[in-house]
Amino acid sequence: MKFSRQTTLRSQATVYGVGVHSGLPVNLTIGPAPIDAGFIFIRTGLEGADREVPATAESVIATELATVLGDGEGALVSTAEHVLAALRGMGVDNATIEIDGPEVPIMDGSAAAFVAAIDQAGIVTQQAMRRFIQVLKPVQVAMGDCFGELRPHAAGFRAEVEIDFANPVIGRQKYALELSPEGFRREVSRARTFGCMSDVAKLWSAGFARGASFENSVVFDETRLLNSEGLRFADECARHKVLDAIGDLALAGLPLLGAYRSYRGGHKLNHAVLIALLADRTAWRVVESSEAARRSRAPAEAGHGIVGGMVAPAYGPDVS
Structure with missing residues (x-):
């Protein structure tokens, strides 16, 4: 574990795929976030305004077939675990995860595509100490x-x-x-x-x-x-x-x-x-x-x- 300053992404990177359960096409874009923001999903493609859901334990509304995040109005993002694993595993502290469908794309079933997207976006150090x-x-x-x-x-x-x-x-x-x-x-x-x-x-x-x-x-x-x-x-x-x-x-x-x-x-x-x-x-x-x-x-x-x-x-x- 590297005890150092917080990190975020230098720029945005997008992956394209299908949801493993819905079979529907979906675009997912990871990008920078401010100090202490953590990981924030931004669900687009909805009627009305985009909706944000923080990637925290309190946002979990189901765990039967995958980890599903949502808010008081219902589910927003399913199968969140692979992209979250890639961000945490690669040492990113703060990031936005914009998604235009109900599921994170399954890609090849692993986190490899998300690691590649993080590499493409680049990781930069922020001015606050990591917590x-x-x-x-x-x-x-x-x-x-x-x-x-x-x-x-x-x-x-x-x-x-x-x-x-x-x-x-x-x-x-x-x-x-x-x-x-x-x-x-x-x-x-x-x-x-x-x-x-x-x-x-x-x-x-x-x-x-x-x-x-x-x-x-x-x-x-x-x-x-x-x-x-x-x-x-x-x-x-x-x-x-x-x-x-x-x-x-x-x-x-x-x-x-x-x-x-x-x-x-x-x-x-x-x-x-x-x-x-x-x-x-x-x-x-x-x-x-x-x-x-x-x-x-x-x-x-x-x-x-x-x-x-x-x-x-x-x-x-x-x-x-």
């Missing part, structure tokens, strides 16, 4: 046999994800990542959303996943991978779960100083753990870069300090 939400004590949520936890972690943000699917081709996988722009780009940004063909067929019949295809999803049946090009990583499913967790936890509003661990989790669990953390004011505090850097060195220098030690497919069940 963090520092996790002070463990916060845990269990949902049946699914489990999620945020705990203190002095060195930045760490994601530890384990999945365990009944489907034997996916099976049980683990992946952990110490978040940095380099690590995010190399290790998880290209990991695609995934699901089982039986689930996709059910969603199609229910009117969902109309934009899903082998070009934007990794699909399995009971005996094999159906994508002819194969996997990008042997553990691509677990890596995508890490990608989604980073995006879902970006809804904290500030970067987290902590470690997130989940077992058989998804968007619903990720959100529940974040809400549980924010609801307990003894479990976190806001710190600035300079203070966070000092405290990150304290355990090694003084022998005390912090005791320490962020996915669901775009379609399909919320648990693994």
Whole structure:
């Protein structure tokens, strides 16, 4: 984790694609935002004025098939997690995300296109110190046999994800990542959303996943991978779960100083753990870069300090 000043985008960059559930074409443009703005979605293409929705936990109105943000008048942006993961993973603090449809485009099912858009726009440093939400004590949520936890972690943000699917081709996988722009780009940004063909067929019949295809999803049946090009990583499913967790936890509003661990989790669990953390004011505090850097060195220098030690497919069940 780089303890430094806040960042935003130098200019705008646009990506074009379709929504995985609606199948409708959509344009998404990322651009600069002021100091302390965080991530703000601007929904265009509506009757009347454009509507803004901050990318915060309080804006989440659904987590069943994807992370959906909205306001008092209803849903505005669905499948927000991949672009949020790219912004947080690449070290952007403040950005606008203008979108002219109800869903963030699925692109190839990963965050790679959004990373490329960030590269095109460029990242610039702002004059204010970066702020963090520092996790002070463990916060845990269990949902049946699914489990999620945020705990203190002095060195930045760490994601530890384990999945365990009944489907034997996916099976049980683990992946952990110490978040940095380099690590995010190399290790998880290209990991695609995934699901089982039986689930996709059910969603199609229910009117969902109309934009899903082998070009934007990794699909399995009971005996094999159906994508002819194969996997990008042997553990691509677990890596995508890490990608989604980073995006879902970006809804904290500030970067987290902590470690997130989940077992058989998804968007619903990720959100529940974040809400549980924010609801307990003894479990976190806001710190600035300079203070966070000092405290990150304290355990090694003084022998005390912090005791320490962020996915669901775009379609399909919320648990693994």
